[in-house]
Amino acid sequence: MSEAAELDAPADRSAVRVDFNGPYALSIGGRLIETNTTFDVFNPATNEVLARAPDGSAEHLDAAVAGAKAAFPAWSAMSWDERGALIGEYADALEAHKDDLIRLLTLEQGKPRHSMAKSEVEAAIYWVREVAKRRLPPQVVEDTDEHVVEIRHTPLGVVGAITPWNFPVLLGLWKIAPCLVTGNTMVMKPSPYTPLCTLRFGEIAQQVFPAGVLNIVSGGNELGQQLTEHPDVAKISFTGSTATGKKVMASSAGTLKRVTLELGGKDPAIVLADADWQSIVPTLFWAAFGNSGQWCIASKRIYVHRSIHADFVAAFTDYARGIRVGDGMDPDTDLGPIQNRMQYDKLRSLFADVAEQGHKVTIGGTIDESLPGNFVPVTVVDNPPDDSRIVREEPFGPIVPILAFDEIDEVVARANDTPFGLAASVWGKDREAAIAVAERIEAGTVWVNEIHIHGIDIPFGGHKQSGLGVENGAEGLAEFTNTKTYMFRK
Numbered sequence: 001m002s003e004a005a006e007l008d009a010p011a012d013r014s015a016v017r018v019d020f021n022g023p024y025a026l027s028i029g030g031r032l033i034e035t036n037t038t039f040d041v042f043n044p045a046t047n048e049v050l051a052r053a054p055d056g057s058a059e060h061l062d063a064a065v066a067g068a069k070a071a072f073p074a075w076s077a078m079s080w081d082e083r084g085a086l087i088g089e090y091a092d093a094l095e096a097h098k099d100d101l102i103r104l105l106t107l108e109q110g111k112p113r114h115s116m117a118k119s120e121v122e123a124a125i126y127w128v129r130e131v132a133k134r135r136l137p138p139q140v141v142e143d144t145d146e147h148v149v150e151i152r153h154t155p156l157g158v159v160g161a162i163t164p165w166n167f168p169v170l171l172g173l174w175k176i177a178p179c180l181v182t183g184n185t186m187v188m189k190p191s192p193y194t195p196l197c198t199l200r201f202g203e204i205a206q207q208v209f210p211a212g213v214l215n216i217v218s219g220g221n222e223l224g225q226q227l228t229e230h231p232d233v234a235k236i237s238f239t240g241s242t243a244t245g246k247k248v249m250a251s252s253a254g255t256l257k258r259v260t261l262e263l264g265g266k267d268p269a270i271v272l273a274d275a276d277w278q279s280i281v282p283t284l285f286w287a288a289f290g291n292s293g294q295w296c297i298a299s300k301r302i303y304v305h306r307s308i309h310a311d312f313v314a315a316f317t318d319y320a321r322g323i324r325v326g327d328g329m330d331p332d333t334d335l336g337p338i339q340n341r342m343q344y345d346k347l348r349s350l351f352a353d354v355a356e357q358g359h360k361v362t363i364g365g366t367i368d369e370s371l372p373g374n375f376v377p378v379t380v381v382d383n384p385p386d387d388s389r390i391v392r393e394e395p396f397g398p399i400v401p402i403l404a405f406d407e408i409d410e411v412v413a414r415a416n417d418t419p420f421g422l423a424a425s426v427w428g429k430d431r432e433a434a435i436a437v438a439e440r441i442e443a444g445t446v447w448v449n450e451i452h453i454h455g456i457d458i459p460f461g462g463h464k465q466s467g468l469g470v471e472n473g474a475e476g477l478a479e480f481t482n483t484k485t486y487m488f489r490k
Contacts, residue, residue, distance in 0.1 A: 023052075024051060024052070024053050024054055024195075024196060024199045024200075024218075025054055025199065025202075025203070026054050026056055026060055026064070026199070026202070026215075026216060026217050026218065027199070027202025027203060027205065027206060027214065027215055027216040027217075028060060028063050028064045028067055028215050028217065029063065029064070029066070029067025029070070029071075029211055029212045029215065030067070030206055030210070030211020030212055031206075031211075032202075032203060032206065033054070033060065034054060035054040035055055035056065035057070035060070037054075037055040037057075038052035038053060038054055038055050039052065039053055039055045039192060039219075039220075040052060040053075041053050041108055041192075041193070041194075041195065041196060042193075042340070043107055043108070043110075043373075044109070044110040044336070044337040044338065044339050044340065044373055044374045045110055045326075045327040045328060045329070045336065045337050045372075045373040045374075045375075046327075046372050046373055047341070047372055047373060047374065050107055050108060050196075051108075051196055053192070053195045053196065053199065053218050054199070054218055054219075055218070055219050055220070056217040056218055056219035056223055057219070058222075058223075058226055060217050060219075061187070061189075061217050061219075061223050061226050061227060061230075062230075064187045064215035064216075064217045065158055065160075065187055065215075065227075065230055065232050065233060066232070067211065067212035067215055068158040068185035068186060068187050068212050068213070068215055069157070069158050069185070069212075069232050070212050071185045071210055071211060071212030071213050072155075072157055072158060072184070072185045074210065075180075075183060075184075075185055075210060075213050076154075076155045076183035076184070078183070080135050080181065080183075083132075083180060083181055083183065084132040084133060084181055085132075086208055086209060087128060087131070087132035087177055087180055087181055088129060088132045088133075089208045090128060090132075090204070090205060090208045090209065091125055091128040091129035091132065093204045093207060093208055094124075094125045094128065094173075094201075094204060095125050097200070097204060098121055098122070098125065100200075101121045101169060101197055101200065102117045102118050102121045103117075104196055104197050104200065105117045105120065105121060105168070105169055105197050106328040106329055106336070107196075107328075107329070108168075108193075108194050108195075108196045108197065109165065109166070109168060109194050109328075109336075109339055110292070110328050110336035110337045110338070110339050110373075110374070111291055111292070111328050111336045112328040112330075112333045112334065112335070112336055113328050113329055113331075114331050115334075116290065116291055116336075117328065120167060120169050120170045121169050123170060124169045124170040124172075124173040124174070125173070127170070127173055127174060127177060127456065128173050128176070128177045130456045131177035131178055131181055131456060131477075132177065132181055134178075134181065134456065134457075134474075134477060136153040136182070136474060136477050136478060136481065138150050138151065138152045139151045139152075144490075145490065146489065146490050147487070147488070147489060147490060148486075148487070148488040148490065149485065149486070149487050149488075150485070150486045150487075150488070151483060151484070151485055151486075152483075152484050152486065153182065153477075153478055153481035153482070153483060153484070154183070154481055154482050154484045155182050155183030155184045155480070155481060155482075156184055156234040156235050156258060156480060156481060156482060157184060157185075157232075157233075157234035157235075158184070158185055158186070158187060158232055158233050158234055159175075159179045159184045159185070159186045159187075159233070159234065159235045159236075159237060159480065160186075160187050160188075160189070160227040160228065160230065160233040160235070160236045160237070161175040161176070161179070161186055161187070161188040161189070161236075161237045161238075162188075162189050162224050162227065162228075162236065162237070162238045162239070162240065162248070163175065163188065163189070163190050163191060163198065163239055164191050164239050164240045165191040165193040165194040165339050165340065166291060166294040166295055166296075166339065166396075167291070167295065168190060168191065168194040168195075168197055168198055169197050169198075171239050172188065172190065172197070172198050172201060173201070174471055174472070175188070175237045175239075175471075176188070176201070176214060178471075178472075178476055178477050178479075178480055179237070179480050180209075180213065180214065181477070182477055182480040182481050183481075184234075184235075184480055185212060185213050185214070185215075186213070186214050186215065187215045187216075187217060187227060187233070188201075188202075188214070188215070188216050188217070189216075189217055189218065189219070189223050189224055189227055190216070190218055192218065192219065192220060192221070193339055193340045194339065195218035198216055198218070199216055199218055201214075201216060202214065202215070202216030224248070225247075225251055228248050228251040228252045228257070229251050229252075229254060229255070230255075231255055233255075233257060234257060234258065235257055235258035235259065235260070235479075235480065236248055236252050236257055236258075236259050236260070237259075237260045237471075237479075237480075238259070238260070238261050238262070239261075239262040239263075239296075240262075240263065241263065241264050242263040242264040242419075242420070242465050242466070245261040245263040245467070245468075248261065249261060249468070258479070259468060259469065260461075260467075260468065260469035260470070260471065260479050261462075261467045261468040261469065262296070262460075262461065262462065262467045262471060263296070263422070263462055263465065263466050263467045264296055264394045264420060264422070264465075264466060265296045265297055265298075265300065265394065265420050265421075265422030265423060265462065265466050266300050266301060266392075266393075266394050266418045266420040266422075267297055267298065267299055267300050267301070267420075267422055267423045267424055267425075267443070268299070268300075268301045268302075268303055268414075268415035268424045268425075268441070269284055269287065269288075269299040269301070269302045269303065269424070269425045269426075269427070269451070270303045270405075270411055270415060270424070270425070270426045270427065270437060270441075271284075271302065271303065271304040271305060271308070271312065271427045271428075272305055272426070272427060272428030272430075272433070272434060272437070273305035273307050273308065273428075274428050274429045274430055274433075275305075275308070275427040275428045275429060276429060277304070277308050277311070277312050277315075277427075278315060280427055281312070281315045281316050281319050282319060283451065284299060284302060284316070284427075284451075285316060285319050285320065285323075287299040287425070287451045287452060288300070288302065288400040289320075289323070289335060289378060289398050289400070290452075291335075291336075292325075292335045292336055292337070292338060292376070292397065292398045293395060293396060293397045293398040293399065293400070294338065294339060294343070294396050294397065296422055296466075297422060297423045297445075297452060298396075298400075299400065299425065299451070300394060300395065300400060301391060301400070301401055301403060301415070302316075302400060302401070302402045302403065303403050303404075303405050303411050303414065303415065304402060304403070304404060304405070305404075305405060305406075306404040306405065306406050309383070309402070309404040312402065313362060313380070313382050313383075313402050314362075316380060316402065317362040317363045317380050320363050320364075320378045320380060321363065323335060323378050325337075325375055325376070325377060325378065325398070326375070327373065335378065335398060337373040337374040337375050337376075338374040338375075338376050338397055339374070340374070341374060343374075343396060343397065344374040344376065346395075346396070346397075347367070347376050347395065347396075347397040347399070348367055348369075350389060350390065350393065350395055350397070350399065351365065351366070351367055351376075351379070351399070353388075353389045353390070354379075354381055354384075354388075354389075354390055354399075357384070357388060357389075359381050359382075359384040359388065359390065360381065360382040360383065360384075361379060361380065361381055361382070362380045362381075362382050363377075363378060363379065363380050364377035364378050364379030364380065364398075364399070365377070365379050376397055376398055376399075377398065378398045378399075379398060379399040379400075380399075380400060380401075380402060381399065381400070381401040381402070382401075382402060383401070383402065383403055383404050384401050384403070386403075386414060386417070388401075391403070392418070394420070408437060411437075412437065412440045412441065415441055416440075416441065416442045418464075419464055419465040420462070420464060420465055420466045421442045421443045421444060421462055421463030421464035421465070421466045422443060422444060422445070422462040422463075422466035422467065423443050423444060423445040423446065423447070423462075424438070424441045424443040424445075424446045424447070425446065425447040425448070425450075425451045426438045426441070426446065426447075426448050426449075427448075427449055428449070431448070431449070434448045434449065435448055442463055442464065443462075443463055443466075444460065444461045444462045444463050444466065444467070444470070445460060454472065455472070455473075456472060456473075457472070457473050457474070458472055458473055459471070459472055459473035459474075459475040459476055460472050460473075460476070
């Protein structure tokens, strides 16, 4: 049967499968579609082909949007409680496949199975289950003897979601749950580097949701542009680099799509002179190097008061010596490989620049290119100049500069001297003084004496070129809706 014929075939819900050992398929309009063409998905720990993913075509993408559009009237007409109940069932279905998802996430993304892969999948399922319970109730802003004004949140229609390769499970489900509970339908395109778990999301969804409510189409980057330009897509929710985010925003402008963009960061961590710095060395290490540095909210610049800088660098470096980089399937691995060769090559260039500029490296600094996987060593750069690439650019890998500062005004200016503004942290015993510094940092989230705390009801988004809009919280739910004002004469 040709692909065109498959798209016209009647849906057979009884044939929907979830076989983690079987082939991968697109989810379109309640059906699983196997394509004639596929592309390789690599295990980053070995650079061997892990699986072949379906290479969706423009026709597939159009069919997915059409399926989502057809499903929208009935789905949006359901009550919040009805949709929430089905999303709760989806969380249960994901939970039933939790161990398979954890294993598959490690194989396609590289992060250690026993730690970050496990926590990502578990957190994502929890997120789905909790978001299913959230609501945006109507707000009455006027109620007199003669007149009522009420504000309601109404769904947008078809939402296009484009997800990255660093946290494909968590960031995918972060978009699915709020999109669906607010009454929208979705077409999701995962990164071609990590499509496998997301394709399984689609298979699992077909067992729970009405046909067309959630559609998954994997393929090349050209599908992303098609999705952002599609006239029947009302909103794009994108997580990825700032450079790509600008292209998404530009291509969405033709139809004035709503956009939520969660983009790159160059997050500062500021360790004040009175900080209990010995106790926070492990915390800041993992804040910088968790997921091998492949996250937008990694601490990518650590500023330490000069009075404690040398001791901090020594202790931080000593802690780093105990960290093992290896295959994520190995239970002794602390940090996995870089997910793809494109990012690996970017890091090779950055490491070469650190060496050429003669920056002081206290650990790491040399990538062993003879290894079969995309392995990059934990690397600490001691006090490089502010105009160096390692300070200015987002590395998205296991390398961090630790910089000395003298005065509060100075460090605030240096921390804010970036086009990014995603998140930051401030550390000090004097809580009020630390908060005063935090209030001056230009970022969407600033933690004080903690880091990387997220919550269902906590909005998350970037300032400046780190993004547009927010995810999570009531504000994140509202991003998937139109604000509609009703006025009633009594």
